[in-house]
Amino acid sequence: MSAQTEVALGRIIGAPVQRKEDGKLLQGQALWVDDMHVPGTVYLGVVRSPYAHARIVEVDVAPALAHAGVVAAWSGADLAEEWAGSLPCAWLPTEDTRAPEHKPLAVDKARYAGDAVAVVAATSRAAAEDAAELVEVEYEPLPAVVDPEAALADGAPLVHDELGTNRCYTWSLEAGEVDRLFAEAAVTVSQRYRQNRLVPNAMEPRAVFVQTVPATGEYTIWSTTQVPHILRLTLSGVLGIPEAKLRVVAPDVGGGFGSKLDVYAEEALALAVARRLGRPVRWTETRSEGYLSTIHGRDQIQEIELAATAEGRITAVRVRLLASMGAYLQLVTPGIPLLGARLYAGAYDVQGYSFRCDGVFTNTVPTDAYRGAGRPEATYAIERAVDALARAVGKDPVEIRRLNFIREFPATIASGLTIDSGDYEALLDRLLEHVDLPAFRGRQEARREAGDPKRLGIGFSTYVEMCGLAPSRILGASRYGAGGWDTATIRCLPTGTVQVVTGTSPHGQGHETAWAQIVADRLGYELDEIEVLHGDTAVAPLGMDTYGSRSLAVGGVALYYAAERIVEKARTLAAYRLGVDESEIEYVRGRFAGPDGSLTLKELALSAWTAHDLPEGMEPGLEASYVYDPPNFSWPAGAHAAIVEVDTETGAVELERYVAVDDVGVVVNPTIVDGQVHGGLAQGVAQALYEEAVYDDAGNLLTANMATYLVPSAAELPRFELDRLETPSPTNPLGVKGVGETGAIAAPAAVMNAIADALAADGVTDLDMPATPERVWRALREARR
Amino acid sequence: MRDVSLTVNGVRHELELEPRELLVYVLRERLGLTGTVVGCDTSSCGACTVLLDGESVKSCTVLGVQADGHEITTVEGLARDGELHPLQQSFHEHHALQCGYCTSGMLLAAASLLAENPSPSEAEIRQALEGNLCRCTGYQNIVDAIQAVAS
Numbered sequence: 001m002s003a004q005t006e007v008a009l010g011r012i013i014g015a016p017v018q019r020k021e022d023g024k025l026l027q028g029q030a031l032w033v034d035d036m037h038v039p040g041t042v043y044l045g046v047v048r049s050p051y052a053h054a055r056i057v058e059v060d061v062a063p064a065l066a067h068a069g070v071v072a073a074w075s076g077a078d079l080a081e082e083w084a085g086s087l088p089c090a091w092l093p094t095e096d097t098r099a100p101e102h103k104p105l106a107v108d109k110a111r112y113a114g115d116a117v118a119v120v121a122a123t124s125r126a127a128a129e130d131a132a133e134l135v136e137v138e139y140e141p142l143p144a145v146v147d148p149e150a151a152l153a154d155g156a157p158l159v160h161d162e163l164g165t166n167r168c169y170t171w172s173l174e175a176g177e178v179d180r181l182f183a184e185a186a187v188t189v190s191q192r193y194r195q196n197r198l199v200p201n202a203m204e205p206r207a208v209f210v211q212t213v214p215a216t217g218e219y220t221i222w223s224t225t226q227v228p229h230i231l232r233l234t235l236s237g238v239l240g241i242p243e244a245k246l247r248v249v250a251p252d253v254g255g256g257f258g259s260k261l262d263v264y265a266e267e268a269l270a271l272a273v274a275r276r277l278g279r280p281v282r283w284t285e286t287r288s289e290g291y292l293s294t295i296h297g298r299d300q301i302q303e304i305e306l307a308a309t310a311e312g313r314i315t316a317v318r319v320r321l322l323a324s325m326g327a328y329l330q331l332v333t334p335g336i337p338l339l340g341a342r343l344y345a346g347a348y349d350v351q352g353y354s355f356r357c358d359g360v361f362t363n364t365v366p367t368d369a370y371r372g373a374g375r376p377e378a379t380y381a382i383e384r385a386v387d388a389l390a391r392a393v394g395k396d397p398v399e400i401r402r403l404n405f406i407r408e409f410p411a412t413i414a415s416g417l418t419i420d421s422g423d424y425e426a427l428l429d430r431l432l433e434h435v436d437l438p439a440f441r442g443r444q445e446a447r448r449e450a451g452d453p454k455r456l457g458i459g460f461s462t463y464v465e466m467c468g469l470a471p472s473r474i475l476g477a478s479r480y481g482a483g484g485w486d487t488a489t490i491r492c493l494p495t496g497t498v499q500v501v502t503g504t505s506p507h508g509q510g511h512e513t514a515w516a517q518i519v520a521d522r523l524g525y526e527l528d529e530i531e532v533l534h535g536d537t538a539v540a541p542l543g544m545d546t547y548g549s550r551s552l553a554v555g556g557v558a559l560y561y562a563a564e565r566i567v568e569k570a571r572t573l574a575a576y577r578l579g580v581d582e583s584e585i586e587y588v589r590g591r592f593a594g595p596d597g598s599l600t601l602k603e604l605a606l607s608a609w610t611a612h613d614l615p616e617g618m619e620p621g622l623e624a625s626y627v628y629d630p631p632n633f634s635w636p637a638g639a640h641a642a643i644v645e646v647d648t649e650t651g652a653v654e655l656e657r658y659v660a661v662d663d664v665g666v667v668v669n670p671t672i673v674d675g676q677v678h679g680g681l682a683q684g685v686a687q688a689l690y691e692e693a694v695y696d697d698a699g700n701l702l703t704a705n706m707a708t709y710l711v712p713s714a715a716e717l718p719r720f721e722l723d724r725l726e727t728p729s730p731t732n733p734l735g736v737k738g739v740g741e742t743g744a745i746a747a748p749a750a751v752m753n754a755i756a757d758a759l760a761a762d763g764v765t766d767l768d769m770p771a772t773p774e775r776v777w778r779a780l781r782e783a784r785r
Numbered sequence: 786m787r788d789v790s791l792t793v794n795g796v797r798h799e800l801e802l803e804p805r806e807l808l809v810y811v812l813r814e815r816l817g818l819t820g821t822v823v824g825c826d827t828s829s830c831g832a833c834t835v836l837l838d839g840e841s842v843k844s845c846t847v848l849g850v851q852a853d854g855h856e857i858t859t860v861e862g863l864a865r866d867g868e869l870h871p872l873q874q875s876f877h878e879h880h881a882l883q884c885g886y887c888t889s890g891m892l893l894a895a896a897s898l899l900a901e902n903p904s905p906s907e908a909e910i911r912q913a914l915e916g917n918l919c920r921c922t923g924y925q926n927i928v929d930a931i932q933a934v935a936s
Contacts, residue, residue: 018878021885022882025885025888027863027864030885031819032819034819034822035819037814125810201920202884203824203887203919204822204884204886253884254885255883257920287824288825288826507884508884508885671880678925680923705827705829706827706918711920713914713915713917714914714915714927715915717911719907719928
């Protein structure tokens with residue numbers, strides 16, 4: 001019986017099991033980093049530059065030191081000796097990528113509004129905040145540059161003088177005869193889009209708490225992080241502390257969406273202060289501080305050209321990106337736009353592919369991973385461009401997609417990667433079962449004919465994405481600094497329960513439940529007999545953490561293989577105990593049956609632990625580990641439709657319906673998967689309609705708090721209609737793919753295509769995100785002129 | 786410093802507070818009730834929502850001294866005798882939480898809504914939750930969880 005079929009017969013994998021995580025979260029019993037209270041703790045207050053670009057002339061901490069409760073205060077120069085290295089960037093995509101020095105406190109220049117320039121340690125949070133305001137910093141303001149195009153212009157202010165340019169890197173890829181295909185194309189379309197800068201806004205603000213044992217030089221770092229393992233090894237490098245002396249704990253973490261996939265100045269500062277003072281140290285950002293210090297997402301200018309036949313069959317895609325890095329390179333800043341580098345042909349079969357990305361420094365908060373990271377951008381560009389092509393050749397958006405879909409799998413696409421499995425037309429067909437397109441077109445036309453100022457529009461997004469980061473050899477070839485494997489350990493305890501240790505680090509995704517389902521399915525334990533441990537490098541020493549929709553497709557598969565090893569050892573023991581040959585043992589979920597008797601896995605765990613009578617050479621205990629390196633990415637896909645009503649008098653856009661049909665491979669827990677899709681869609685819709693981090697020309701962030709940056713509430717969002725198809729991934733025995741980012745990837749294009757569809761007859765098809773009432777109204781007014 | 790007396794989840798506390806201390810920090814740091822959390826500093830997110838004499842307030846926008854003589858309910862006070870509050874149970878059944886950081890505030894905002902309007906429509910629920918942000922769920926399951934308790 002193949003692994004695949006066994007899973008298909010599983011009763012627990014695929015079941016809508018309620019979450020194990022919920023009880024503590026519902027009753028206020030979670031442990032967030034900010035909940036840690038230890039006597040003797042000092043609190044940090046960080047002094048931040050109010051200028052986007054300024055020379056630091058002098059820092060005087062004396063007034064802060066005079067404040068009651070202040071233990072110490074330091075400028076960047078004062079702490080310069082603490083740093084053995086820069087804050088890490090693990091992804092320099094080209095040999096000549098410029099990676100500027102990035103110390104936790106700026107010394108010579110502040111390079112964005114929010115750049116940390118001094119730190120105060122005090123005996124209370126309030127004293128730290130008060131005293132931070134008392135630090136006197138003399139700045140010499142410099143001209144700032146916030147727009148990536150302006151940053152590349154001659155004479156632009158240099159974010160990093162020593163680099164002599166604001167260009168961080170240029171990465172390009174060319175496949176097929178792109179120039180010839182464009183020259184021979186009957187139709188070409190050329191589009192330019194702006195990827196609005198976004199603030200991730202995980203509900204839990206960032207925090208760090210460090211405890212130390214000065215005599216041994218050991219440190220425990222409690223952090224609101226997605227990446228405890230990466231944090232441990234990189235902080236070791238920043239502080240020059242042996243990795244073995246560091247323990248990182250990610251307790252309950254309140255969302256991340258990529259923003260906690262980073263190694264932040266404040267984490268290094270807290271560690272440095274703990275080393276200096278020999279005391280526990282705590283820092284918690286205020287939300288407004290987070291807007292100025294936690295990474296932002298997106299901020300790209302996209303130019304995309306399609307070459308096509310007169311019928312609209314796409315032959316080649318040419319893309320040019322300008323991606324703002326912000327002022328420094330955070331953990332994976334330069335790599336983010338490149339996660340989409342090979343996906344700009346979307347779900348469509350093309351022959352020629354040309355992509356170039358310039359990474360550019362600007363005087364803004366650094367960008368990095370935000371839900372989807374590179375793939376929402378790629379999807380947005382190709383899905384909007386395909387609609388532009390449809391208009392150019394006079395076809396319906398559905399028709400043009402059908403004409404161009406990749407149809408055979410596995411599919412090696414022009415950009416060089418291989419899509420594991422899928423059926424894009426089936427997804428679209430299913431979508432159209434939910435959306436009666438002819439009826440909608442009738443309704444739309446009737447409104448127009450009646451002269452109703454409220455236009456209707458429908459937009460499609462038939463996306464494919466790559467996630468489940470990732471095969472280590474591909475990451476290596478992309479010049480990423482680490483591998484893409486993950487780990488699992490299963491420990492069958494003598495008393496009938498089991499510990500599962502995972503290298504992934506959930507922060508809301510429900511791994512404790514989903515991982516328990518996989519183990520319950522394979523090993524026959526009840527869900528409440530399974531404890532899933534994670535997020536503590538002392539408990540789970542080896543792992544690559546949670547981001548890029550990798551946890552199930554990598555960490556979950558590691559768990560599957562660890563379970564196989566448990567079964568293998570238990571089978572040998574069962575055969576020995578039953579006095580039969582191993583080949584006579586039949587294993588069915590937790591029970592090993594021979595011709596004349598059977599033993600349960602729990603019984604075998606006890607005898608493996610007592611070790612009174614084991615086969616010759618067998619080690620006591622029943623525990624197995626597996627480190628899994630995936631052979632390929634996983635490739636979710638889907639067909640989404642948005643229906644909007646646009647008020648041409650006010651510019652207001654109302655999202656009437658949103659229908660998402662996704663294929664995320666085999667589903668372990670449909671309830672959790674639906675929740676992931678809902679959340680992703682909310683963020684994708686928010687990018688299209690509401691959210692934008694706006695800088696003025698001087699580099700002041702104008703949307704610098706939750707009161708001025710519109711994170712949508714329940715009142716702004718519609719009810720999402722979901723459906724699914726399942727094509728198992730052939731690259732792993734569970735058949736699973738990632739799901740965490742699909743909604744955020746698909747939704748912006750669907751919504752914006754719907755608005756363009758609503759307003760095309762009014763002459764408005766080019767509209768940037770977010771489509772605020774003002775932006776829509778201005779575009780309409782412009783078109784009427 | 787001011788002498789303040791407040792009753793939290795049925796327990797009376799006599800405290801000496803700095804006038805500027807926010808209720809949320811009184812709950813978290815003085816009383817150790819860390820189920821109420823801070824999500825912003827502009828009174829936008831509602832993560833710190835508690836009940837003050839039965840009505841929802843954002844405890845980041847109430848001074849501790851203003852709560853003098855009042856009764857406060859936090860998330861720790863919702864379950865009774867080991868039984869989850871119907872809203873807690875419904876949130877669990879409807880997968881209305883992911884990271885759980887907004888959950889305490891959502892539960893108390895919902896409790897306040899249902900006390901005022903025992904059978905709200907979906908639109909009324911969405912409107913009532915306007916001051917409570919969630920970044921994980923897209924709100925749908927939260928709305929469903931509340932509606933299930935209402936009906």
